[in-house]
Amino acid sequence: MSDKITTIWNGNMLFESDNPSGHTVLMDISKENGGNSSGLRPKAMMLSSLAGCSGLDVVSVLDKMKASVEGFYMTVEGELTDEHPKYYHTVTVEYHFTGKDLNESKIKKAVDLSVEKYCGVMEMFRQFADVKTSIHYHNK
Structure with a gap:
């Protein structure tokens, strides 16, 4: 059994990643490190x-x-x-x-x-x- 996800860069330091369930999550870094804190680290x-x-x-x-x-x-x-x-x-x-x-x-x-x-x-x-x-x- 394997899981496969796709992660897409949405500009700056923001990424969106899917899940086999179909849900997505946003990932970003802190403003101090160049991101916008728009998602989970x-x-x-x-x-x-x-x-x-x-x-x-x-x-x-x-x-x-x-x-x-x-x-x-x-x-x-x-x-x-x-x-x-x-x-x-x-x-x-x-x-x-x-x-x-x-x-x-x-x-x-x-x-x-x-x-x-x-x-x-x-x-x-x-x-x-x-x-x-x-x-x-x-x-x-």
Whole structure:
């Protein structure tokens, strides 16, 4: 199986990229670096892809386990190398769950399955970065 995308230059530093789903995303850089901040920054978008991949896994597994949460969000932070080509050498993923009577064991299992087995983007990141994860429970 393969995915194919097309990315088109829209002038200055702005690019538009499609996705096999048919949706598009704009990519740009900051004004300080010659862009217009009209889109997502490519490296930061990688962090979003990591969160999206793992988040989809977690929600799917929690649904199958009949474990409900009121809210779920992730923060992902990447530390770049100092030298070019700059890439993320360390990535921290924090999983935050809110709700009443959270089933912490099921939530932990869902996160662990994503981190250790299902999330292909997580595995790609492990090829070049130290990936650290943590789970935070916010019981109401």
